[in-house]
Amino acid sequence: MQQTGELQLVGVSKRFGEVVAVDAVDLTIPGGSYCCLLGPSGCGKTTLLRIIAGHEMPSAGDVLIDGESVIGMPARSRPTAMMFQSYALFPHLNCLDNVAFSLRMRGMPKIRRRERAQQILDFVRMGGFAHRMPAQISGGEQQRIALARALITEPKVVLLDEPLSALDEFFRVQMRVELRAMQQELAITFIHVTHTNTEAIATSDLVVVMDHGVIVQVDSPIQVYDKPRSSYVARFVGGHNVFFGRVVESKKEGDLIELSNGERLWAPPGPVSTDRRRSFAVRKDCMTVSRASDEPAKQWEPFHKVEGVVHAIEYEGTRFKVSVILNKEEMIVALMTHRDFMASGIDQGDPVVAWWSPEDVHVLLED
Amino acid sequence: MNSLPPDSDQKAQDVIAVARGRLVSRFQAAPLAIVLFLFFGLPLAVVVAIGFCDFDLSGIIPDFTLTNFQELITSGTTYALYARSIMYAGVVWLITVILGFTISYFLVFYVRNFLVALALLLLCTIPFWTSAVIRTIAWIPFLGKNGLFNHLLIQMGLINNPLEFLLFSNFAVIISYVHLFTLPMLVPICNAMFQIDQEVIEAARDAGANSVQVIAHVVIPLCKNGIVLGSILVVTFILGDFFTVRIMTGGKYASVVSAMSYEIGYMQYPPAAAAAVVLIIIVVLMVSLVTRMVDVQKSLVE
Amino acid sequence: MSHRSKRAVPVSFYVLAAIFGAFVLFLYGPMIVIFILSFQGPEGGLTFPMRGVSLKWFMALLAQERTGDAAGSFVRSLFLSLAVMMLTTVISVTAGLGFRRRFSGDRALFYFVVACLVMPGVLISFGIGLICQIIGLQPQWYTTALGAQLTWTLPFGLFIMFAVLGRFDRSLEEAARDLGATNWQTLRHVLLPILLPGIIGVAMFGFTLSYDEIPRTMFSSGGSNTLPLEILALTNTETSPALYAIGTLTTCVSLVVIVAALVAIVLIQRRRSGKSIRRIDTIGKGS
Numbered sequence: 001m002q003q004t005g006e007l008q009l010v011g012v013s014k015r016f017g018e019v020v021a022v023d024a025v026d027l028t029i030p031g032g033s034y035c036c037l038l039g040p041s042g043c044g045k046t047t048l049l050r051i052i053a054g055h056e057m058p059s060a061g062d063v064l065i066d067g068e069s070v071i072g073m074p075a076r077s078r079p080t081a082m083m084f085q086s087y088a089l090f091p092h093l094n095c096l097d098n099v100a101f102s103l104r105m106r107g108m109p110k111i112r113r114r115e116r117a118q119q120i121l122d123f124v125r126m127g128g129f130a131h132r133m134p135a136q137i138s139g140g141e142q143q144r145i146a147l148a149r150a151l152i153t154e155p156k157v158v159l160l161d162e163p164l165s166a167l168d169e170f171f172r173v174q175m176r177v178e179l180r181a182m183q184q185e186l187a188i189t190f191i192h193v194t195h196t197n198t199e200a201i202a203t204s205d206l207v208v209v210m211d212h213g214v215i216v217q218v219d220s221p222i223q224v225y226d227k228p229r230s231s232y233v234a235r236f237v238g239g240h241n242v243f244f245g246r247v248v249e250s251k252k253e254g255d256l257i258e259l260s261n262g263e264r265l266w267a268p269p270g271p272v273s274t275d276r277r278r279s280f281a282v283r284k285d286c287m288t289v290s291r292a293s294d295e296p297a298k299q300w301e302p303f304h305k306v307e308g309v310v311h312a313i314e315y316e317g318t319r320f321k322v323s324v325i326l327n328k329e330e331m332i333v334a335l336m337t338h339r340d341f342m343a344s345g346i347d348q349g350d351p352v353v354a355w356w357s358p359e360d361v362h363v364l365l366e367d
Numbered sequence: 368m369n370s371l372p373p374d375s376d377q378k379a380q381d382v383i384a385v386a387r388g389r390l391v392s393r394f395q396a397a398p399l400a401i402v403l404f405l406f407f408g409l410p411l412a413v414v415v416a417i418g419f420c421d422f423d424l425s426g427i428i429p430d431f432t433l434t435n436f437q438e439l440i441t442s443g444t445t446y447a448l449y450a451r452s453i454m455y456a457g458v459v460w461l462i463t464v465i466l467g468f469t470i471s472y473f474l475v476f477y478v479r480n481f482l483v484a485l486a487l488l489l490l491c492t493i494p495f496w497t498s499a500v501i502r503t504i505a506w507i508p509f510l511g512k513n514g515l516f517n518h519l520l521i522q523m524g525l526i527n528n529p530l531e532f533l534l535f536s537n538f539a540v541i542i543s544y545v546h547l548f549t550l551p552m553l554v555p556i557c558n559a560m561f562q563i564d565q566e567v568i569e570a571a572r573d574a575g576a577n578s579v580q581v582i583a584h585v586v587i588p589l590c591k592n593g594i595v596l597g598s599i600l601v602v603t604f605i606l607g608d609f610f611t612v613r614i615m616t617g618g619k620y621a622s623v624v625s626a627m628s629y630e631i632g633y634m635q636y637p638p639a640a641a642a643a644v645v646l647i648i649i650v651v652l653m654v655s656l657v658t659r660m661v662d663v664q665k666s667l668v669e
Numbered sequence: 670m671s672h673r674s675k676r677a678v679p680v681s682f683y684v685l686a687a688i689f690g691a692f693v694l695f696l697y698g699p700m701i702v703i704f705i706l707s708f709q710g711p712e713g714g715l716t717f718p719m720r721g722v723s724l725k726w727f728m729a730l731l732a733q734e735r736t737g738d739a740a741g742s743f744v745r746s747l748f749l750s751l752a753v754m755m756l757t758t759v760i761s762v763t764a765g766l767g768f769r770r771r772f773s774g775d776r777a778l779f780y781f782v783v784a785c786l787v788m789p790g791v792l793i794s795f796g797i798g799l800i801c802q803i804i805g806l807q808p809q810w811y812t813t814a815l816g817a818q819l820t821w822t823l824p825f826g827l828f829i830m831f832a833v834l835g836r837f838d839r840s841l842e843e844a845a846r847d848l849g850a851t852n853w854q855t856l857r858h859v860l861l862p863i864l865l866p867g868i869i870g871v872a873m874f875g876f877t878l879s880y881d882e883i884p885r886t887m888f889s890s891g892g893s894n895t896l897p898l899e900i901l902a903l904t905n906t907e908t909s910p911a912l913y914a915i916g917t918l919t920t921c922v923s924l925v926v927i928v929a930a931l932v933a934i935v936l937i938q939r940r941r942s943g944k945s946i947r948r949i950d951t952i953g954k955g956s
Contacts, residue, residue: 391767391770392769392771393767396763396764396778399764399778400781403782403785406813406817407788407793409796410795410797410800413799413803470692473685473688473689477681493927494696496873496874496878496927497919497923498880498916499883500881500883500901501703502699504912504916507716509698546699603787606789609884610901624792628888636799640795643792643795646789647788647792650788650789654783
């Protein structure tokens with residue numbers, strides 16, 4: 001099937017006075033994919049979405065949909081449809097007329113546009129709500145209506161601004177599954193803005209991580225989670241312990257680096273910044289904590305472990321979250337399986353060793 | 368990629384879009400500005416100009432003079448008029464601010480259902496939309512010598528002879544003013560009070576404040592802007608009063624404005640205009656002083 | 670604290686409720702007395718007791734035997750108020766929309782509007798009268814008085830629009846544009862319908878404030894009086910209950926307008942909260 005809805009951003013920038021909200025962003029999103037823009041609030045992701053929708057004009061750069069520039073085109077003529085964070089349902093129209101709104105603007109006769117709107121309502125499984133007013137339905141239902149209203153325009157690209165943020169935890173998980181399913185059924189491009197890492201990783205084909213108006217990584221969810229490009233991504237996406245240090249010894253096999261607390265660790269070969277700083281990450285669930293006295297790790301390579309004291313233990317049901325405080329107040333976290341934790345016999349306040357295998361070390365880029 | 372327009376071009380587009388928005392806004396505000404200029408700015412400017420003109424029996428003489436102002440500020444009646452107006456304004460302000468605050472407090476903090484509170488506020492608002500003259504003369508059958516109030520008091524055996532001071536007196540003027548102008552005080556206070564988060568009050572109570580302390584240290588500071596706005600409205604409405612003093616004192620006294628309108632009636636335009644200038648200056652000074660005071664206090668708090 | 674645990678209503682509630690009740694009585698009492706006394710018997714006077722009940726004083730208004738041109742001034746006032754209402758609505762709504770963006774002179778205009786509200790109205794009509802005299806123009810109720818009244822109704826209209834637009838969610842407009850609406854369609858199908866309750870409020874203020882306006886109309890309406898001016902003149906000369914009859918009538922006109930506006934607003938709000946279609950829903954479920 002011919003996929004449509006390929007989106008290209010070329011050197012897109014947006015300045016608000018002195019503030020640069022989006023800084024020379026280049027990005028290509030293949031047609032028919034589910035893309036998440038991920039980043040903390042204020043990173044420029046919503047501004048980027050609004051530029052694509054035509055609600056904001058870029059200060060520089062070009063936006064192309066299926067190879068055609070949409071710059072200069074007003075929001076109403078673009079092949080995009082936006083779903084707003086507040087849903088922005090028209091309070092004076094019932095659900096059916098909300099969905100039929102764009103057809104009405106195009107001058108479609110009442111009977112035909114209502115028929116079509118009813119079809120879309122059925123598609124989002126809101127067929128029975130046609131004559132309800134927005135004030136009468138729940139947040140989750142309002143969201144489906146907002147989605148139906150966006151879909152009826154037959155957009156090539158659907159833009160979702162924090163679509164799940166107003167829902168409670170239960171509906172959030174349910175809805176993100178449905179959004180994904182609908183996107184796959186319609187085979188059009190969805191661009192989903194979120195600040196929640198789990199949401200981005202669970203739903204999308206492509207995760208775009210942003211920081212201060214700049215894209216820092218574009219990858220599949222697996223790559224972003226498992227192989228974060230920089231320490232920023234590793235910290236934001238979560239699931240990693242990030243180690244920063246200065247190179248004290250370089251060998252063919254790698255570099256020996258010294259952390260700020262004086263501890264020395266071994267990092268595989270990788271790029272060294274001009275001031276000889278290196279960083280690497282170890283997934284929290286690849287880290288094991290043992291009692292310092294027990295020494296199952298005693299024979300372990302000396303530079304793939306750190307020593308500290310157990311600060312806190314949280315039981316998360318499927319696993320244990322063990323926080324270990326190193327000296328100079330640095331903290332690392334190990335996620336241990338039920339079995340491993342029980343076997344280790346550690347308790348709060350114990351002096352421990354946290355260790356990992358060399359192949360779990362992931363090199364980060366320091367910009 | 369070659370279609371990428373140069374940076375400066377888009378910046379120019381941006382500037383144009385903002386400028387276009389501003390132009391649309393100016394266009395939208397233009398009718399308001401034109402009406403206010405023609406029927407407010409211009410007339411006041413003419414009044415000020417005429418205040419400095421000479422006049423005789425035949426009419427206005429376009430000749431600069433300060434005689435009108437000299438006569439105005441050397442005349443005892445001017446001071447008497449203002450003294451009376453200020454007395455009324457002070458008393459009525461005190462009554463309306465207490466009444467407005469009490470009623471707002473009741474509506475906001477005691478009537479738990481917002482819609483009921485709104486309906487009750489509306490009940491107080493409706494008379495504001497009916498004729499002020501009618502609402503003024505409506506007190507005559509109430510307060511007169513043979514009026515309802517005296518009748519009631521005699522029936523109850525509280526007095527033997529009807530009270531004379533009820534009608535055609537300062538008392539009557541004040542009653543009527545309170546009747547007319549409690550609403551402009553009530554609505555801004557109520558509006559400010561509705562915006563107070565109920566939890567703030569509860570937090571104050573948890574911190575050990577009693578009801579009086581909550582009102583003094585939480586509620587009043589938080590509706591200060593409403594109180595100030597209401598006060599401006601009440602005081603300026605009283606200064607601009609045209610018929611209440613005349614009707615309620617049975618013509619014994621005049622207000623600043625009704626005295627001015629007598630002069631206008633006798634075609635004494637320049638003296639009337641001079642009196643108008645003084646009134647304009649007082650109103651402008653008062654309003655700007657009060658608003659400045661609030662801003663200063665606000666910045667001190669923040 | 671003890672009363673809270675018992676869930677009893679505190680004594681202060683009754684005290685404040687009594688004050689509120691007394692205030693409402695204070696507001697409405699005199700008007701009710703006027704209403705009753707306007708049905709005074711033919712021999713009755715300006716105060717109680719009622720000497721029978723009659724429509725004599727209302728008839729007297731129609732016959733215009735003692736009340737001057739009451740009927741004519743009523744018609745003039747009605748037309749004037751309708752015109753002021755329409756102009757106030759249009760100008761307030763457009764200016765309110767304009768004020769959503771910054772433009773040069775916006776603060777100056779805002780202060781001008783505030784000045785309009787607090788400046789004694791007689792000064793305005795005096796100034797207008799002076800201008801007319803200087804340039805040799807005859808003031809008319811449908812020209813100069815109309816403009817003078819707008820300086821009273823527009824500040825209220827604009828402040829209502831500020832309040833209404835302040836609560837308006839801008840993303841509704843963006844949603845409309847996103848769905849293909851032109852600027853005009855956005856205004857027609859989204860902005861105006863959503864703001865309608867507030868706009869009705871502006872219109873009601875426009876009508877009622879104009880309908881009772883005196884000081885700004887005083888020297889700007891020329892030879893033909895509006896109804897409030899006619900009534901003001903009557904307070905000097907008229908000593909019969911006909912004064913109350915005209916008061917009752919004019920208050921009724923205001924009340925009709927107020928009630929109509931409020932009912933319209935309530936109906937719109939009910940429609941939006943979905944209360945009015947619940948009936949249809951249950952019928953649908955029943956079948």
